[in-house]
Amino acid sequence: MQISESKRLFAHAKNFIPGGVNSPVRAFRAVGGEPIFIKKADGAFLHDEDGNSFIELINSWGPMILGHNHPMIREAVLEAMENGTSFGAPTGREVEIAELIVSMVPSVEKVRMVNSGTEATMSAIRVARGYTGRDKFIKMEGHYHGHGDSFLIAAGSGAITMGHPDSPGVTEGTAKDTLLAPYNDLDAIENLVAANDGKIAALILEPVPGNMGLCLPNPGYLQGLRDICTREGIVLIFDEVMTGFRLARGGAQELFGVIPDMTTLGKIIGGGMPVGAYGGKKEIMEFVSPAGPVYQAGTLSGNPIAMAAGLTMLKYLNTHPDVYSRLSEIGIQIASGIASINEKLGLDFTINQIGSMYSLFFTSEDVVDFESAKTSDTNLFGKYFQAMLHRGVYLAPSQYETLFLSTALTDELIGKILLAHEESMKEILN
Ligand code: KE4
Numbered sequence: 001m002q003i004s005e006s007k008r009l010f011a012h013a014k015n016f017i018p019g020g021v022n023s024p025v026r027a028f029r030a031v032g033g034e035p036i037f038i039k040k041a042d043g044a045f046l047h048d049e050d051g052n053s054f055i056e057l058i059n060s061w062g063p064m065i066l067g068h069n070h071p072m073i074r075e076a077v078l079e080a081m082e083n084g085t086s087f088g089a090p091t092g093r094e095v096e097i098a099e100l101i102v103s104m105v106p107s108v109e110k111v112r113m114v115n116s117g118t119e120a121t122m123s124a125i126r127v128a129r130g131y132t133g134r135d136k137f138i139k140m141e142g143h144y145h146g147h148g149d150s151f152l153i154a155a156g157s158g159a160i161t162m163g164h165p166d167s168p169g170v171t172e173g174t175a176k177d178t179l180l181a182p183y184n185d186l187d188a189i190e191n192l193v194a195a196n197d198g199k200i201a202a203l204i205l206e207p208v209p210g211n212m213g214l215c216l217p218n219p220g221y222l223q224g225l226r227d228i229c230t231r232e233g234i235v236l237i238f239d240e241v242m243t244g245f246r247l248a249r250g251g252a253q254e255l256f257g258v259i260p261d262m263t264t265l266g267k268i269i270g271g272g273m274p275v276g277a278y279g280g281k282k283e284i285m286e287f288v289s290p291a292g293p294v295y296q297a298g299t300l301s302g303n304p305i306a307m308a309a310g311l312t313m314l315k316y317l318n319t320h321p322d323v324y325s326r327l328s329e330i331g332i333q334i335a336s337g338i339a340s341i342n343e344k345l346g347l348d349f350t351i352n353q354i355g356s357m358y359s360l361f362f363t364s365e366d367v368v369d370f371e372s373a374k375t376s377d378t379n380l381f382g383k384y385f386q387a388m389l390h391r392g393v394y395l396a397p398s399q400y401e402t403l404f405l406s407t408a409l410t411d412e413l414i415g416k417i418l419l420a421h422e423e424s425m426k427e428i429l430n
Contacts, residue, residue, distance in 0.1 A: 001050075001052055001389075001390050002050050002051070002052070003034070003036065003048070003050050003052070004050060005037065005048075005049040005050045006034065006035065006036050006037040006048060006049055006050060007034055009037045009049060010034050010035055010037065020035070021035060023158065024158040024161070024162050025157065025158035025161055025162075025396075025397060025398055025401065026397070028397045029161070029162060030161045030162075030378060030381075030382060030397060030398045030399070030400075031381070031382040031385040031386060031397045031398070032382050032386060033386055033389075035397075036048045036052070036054075036389075036394070037049045040069070041056070041064075041068035041069055042067070042068050042069040043067040043068060043069070043408040044056065044067055044068075044406060044408035044409050044410075044413055045068070046068070046394055052392075053392065054389070054392050054393060054394035055392060055393050055394065055409075055413050055416060055417060056068075056393075056394040057393065057394065057395055057396070057403040057404065057405065057417070058394065058395070058396050058401075058403065058404060059404045059405070059406050060267075060272060061267065061396075061401075061404070062241075062242050062246065062266075062267035062268060062404045063267045063268050063270060063271065063272045064272060064404075064406055065245070065246060065268050065313075065317070065323070065327070065356070065404070065406055065407065066313070066316070066323070066406060066407050066408065067406045067407060067408025068406075068408070070271075072312055072316065073271045073272065073309050073312050073313060076271075076308040076309060076311070076312040077273075077305055077308055077309050079308065080304055080305050080307075080308035081305060083304070084304070085303075085304070085305055086300060086303055086304065086305075087304065088299060090302070091302065091304050091307070093302075093304060093307040093308060093311055094113060094302040094307055096307075096311060097113070097307055097310055097311045097314065098110075098111050098113070100311065100314050100315065100318060101265070101269075101277060101279065101314070102279070103318075104245070104249050104250055104314065104317075104318055105240075105244065105250050105251060105253070105254075105263055105265070105279065106250050106253050106254055106259050107238070107253055107259045107260045107261065107262065107263045107279070107280055107281070108263055108279035108280060109279070109280065109281055109282040109285065110279055110280070110282050110285035110286070111277050111278070111279030111285070112277065112278055112279065112285070112288055112296065112301075113275065113276075113277050113301050113302045113307075114275075114276040114277060114278065114296075114298050114301050115274045115275065115276060115298055115300055115301060115303075115306075116146065116266060116274060116275075116276045117145075117146050117239075117241035117264065117265075117266030117267065117276045118145075118146025118147050118148055118276070119146075119276050119298065120146075120241065120264035120265060120266055120276035120277055120278040121145040121146050121148060121151065121204065121237075121239055121241070121264045121278070122146065122148040122150075122151075123278050123288075123296045124202075124204070124237050124262050124264050124278040124280075125137055125148075125150065125201070125202055125204065125237070126294055126296065127262070127278070127284060127285070127287055127288055127294050127296070128201045128202035128235035128237065128261075128262065128284070129201040129202070130287050130292070130293060130294035131201075131235065131283075131284050131287045131294075132201040132202075132233065132234075132235060133201075134198070134199055134200055134201035135177045135199060135201065136177045136178075136179055136196055136199045136200045136201060137150070137177065137178065137179065137200065137201050137202040137203065137204060138179045138180070138181055138189065138192055138200060138202070138203040138204070138234075139151060139153070139154075139178060139179070139180060139181075139203075139204055139205065140180070140181055140182065140183040140205045140206070140209070140369075140370075141154040141180050141181070141182050141183065141369070141370040141371075142154065142155075142156040142160065142165075142183065142209065142211065142212035142369065142370025142373060142400075143155070143156055143183065143204075143205055143206045143209050143211060143212070143239070144156040144157035144158075144159065144206075144211035145204060145206075145239050145241075145264075146241075147159075147167075149169075149170045149171070149174045150170075150174050150175075150177065150178050151178070152164075152165075152166065152167040152170050153165075153166050153170065153175055153178045153180065154166065154180050154370070155167070155211075156209070156211030156212040156370070156400055157211035157398075157400060157401065158398070160212070160374075160400050161398040161399075161400050161401075179192050179196065179200070182369045182370065182371065183205065183209060183215060183368070183369045183370065184215070184217065184218045184221050184368050184369050185369070186221065186224040186225070186228070189203070189224075189225065189228055190228065193228060193232055193234075200232065200234050201234070201235060202234060202235040202236070202237050202262075203225060203228075203229055203234050203235070203236055203237065204237040204238075204239055204264075205225070205237075205238070205239065206238075206239050206240075206242065206243070207222055207238045207239075207240065207243060207251075207252035207253065207256065207258070207260075208242075208243050208247065208252050208354060208357070210242045210243075210357060210359075210401065210402030211242075211400065211401065211402075212369075212370050212373040212374075212400050213352070213359035213361055213367060213373050213376070213399060213400055213401065213402060214352040214353070214354070214357050214358060214359035214402040214403075215352060215367055215368055215369065215373065216352055216354055216368075217256065218368070222252075222256050222258040223258050225258075226258050226259070226260070229261070235261045235262060235280075235284065236260040236261050236262070237260055237261065237262045237263070237264065237280075238251070238252065238253055238260040238262075238263050238264070239263075239264045240252060240253070240263050240264060240265055241264055241265060241266035241267055241276070242267060242357070242402070242404075243357075244263070244265040244266070244267070244268065244269065245265075245268040245269060245313075245314065245317055246267075246268055246327075246355065246356060246357065246404070247324075247354065247355045247356075247357070248324055248355075249317060249318060249321060249324070251263070251265075255355075260280070261280050261281050261284060262278060262279065262280030262281070262284060263278070263279055263280060264276070264277070264278045265277040265278070265279070268313060268314075268317075269310050269313075269314065270306050270309060270310045270313075271309035271310045271311075271312055271313035271314075272309060272313075273303075273305060273306035273309040273310065274300075274303075274306060275303075275306045275307075275309075275310050323407055324355065326407055327355055327356035327405060327406075327407060328355050328356065330356060330405050330407075330409050330414065331353050331354070331355055331356045331357065331358055331405055332353065333411075333414055334353075334358065334405065334409075334414055334417060334418070335351050335353035335358045337414070337417075337418040337421075338351055338360060338418065338421055339351055341418060341421055341422045341425065342425070345422075345425055345426070345429070347425065347429070348364040349361060349362055349363065349364065350363055350364065350365065350366060350367050352367055356404060356405035356406070357402045357403065357404060357405070358402065358403055358405075359399075359401075359402050359403065360384075361373065361376045361399065362376045362377040362378070362380045362381045362384070362399065363375040363376040363377065373399075373400065376399045378399045380428060381398075381399040383428040384424055384425070384428055385397060387423075387424035387427045387428055388420055388421070388424050391419075391420035391423060391424060392416070392420065393416075393417055393420045393421075
């Protein structure tokens with residue numbers, strides 16, 4: 001595979017951008033080789049600067065649930081551009097998307113638009129602290145809630161991929177208010193609550209975590225968290241930046257029937273443009289300035305171009321619920337196809353899949369939390385990543401990421417993915 005233009009661009013980029021990329025996991029540090037520079041994308045394909053094309057299973061880390069460069073999104077953006085790109089003043093579209101989000105996401109009675117998932121989670125924790133008057137919050141080991149200081153403790157995604165789950169630059173003063181528990185362990189939560197009586201403002205988690213690779217909640221786990229938070233007056237926050245509008249119209253909270261007090265959203269919500277949001281119960285959201293005292297702001301929050309893209313995406317998902325059954329079919333087809341190939345090859349690797357998200361772990365252990373995810377052979381994963389890339393399939397460049405499928409994947413493309421998988425496994429294990 002010819003990648004001279006990507007290599008040239010990467011070498012040049014490193015003169016001006018730390019590590020040559022604007023988000024660490026893109027640098028391929030965990031999988032070897034150098035990043036591919038993308039020129040364009042459409043449907044299920046990425047096309048790089050050297051003319052290579054890839055069937056892709058990241059979809060911009062989630063947003064491209066309908067495939068890349070969807071005509072209806074492109075048209076909506078171009079139409080909005082006619083009227084200008086940013087006003088810094090309220091617009092009708094912001095009201096329309098807020099009303100739609102409230103109608104789609106069960107926990108959201110009021111919502112504030114921001115520009116990223118990180119802004120959403122940072123803001124949600126601040127509001128929960130302002131609402132309860134308490135300082136501490138609980139996060140799960142291996143979960144990733146963006147790069148806000150208080151979340152970069154035992155963080156997943158790029159933080160663990162780069163080997164810095166506890167990032168330098170986060171002060172002791174900040175870290176002391178972040179309490180950690182293993183995912184899928186209710187006893188650990190009870191112990192933290194007992195040891196910090198009346199001091200915990202919030203519990204935030206990825207209800208279906210994708211940032212240590214994909215894990216599933218044990219039966220009753222999410223409801224257990226709900227019950228503890230209700231009993232203790234702790235604000236339960238579902239970080240649905242990944243799962244929101246992906247696992248169901250109303251995200252994981254709709255799928256599992258457990259309703260948090262607040263929800264953070266991102267990725268799909270912007271249709272590929274920079275958008276995040278946080279929302280929840282009216283009585284909590286009324287604490288947000290200017291309605292209440294908790295300050296949060298943003299120059300480009302509710303940007304008209306981003307709102308046009310996001311509104312078009314959400315309107316489609318809201319009126320085409322069949323998308324979710326199709327995405328689940330695709331997820332099951334790929335995961336079961338991989339499982340049967342692995343069985344034929346005598347391989348006992350773990351696959352976790354739900355809807356249009358899945359992860360292949362290079363471990364034979366069940367992967368139910370951060371510790372079990374970390375038993376994976378990340379070197380072997382790196383070889384697999386490169387073998388698949390050279391066969392035209394673009395995966396997330398880290399074992400500690402989930403894959404995101406789109407409706408652009410046809411049966412023919414799924415067949416190509418499974419063929420590439422079989423050939424790659426034979427290559428790396430011989
Ligand atoms: P952003 O600030 O990257 O928009 O969102 C942060 C975030 C918050 N919560 C969850 C559950 C997330 O998955 C994310 C971001 N996800 C990563 C992928 N694991 C973004 C990719 C990257 O960091 O480049």
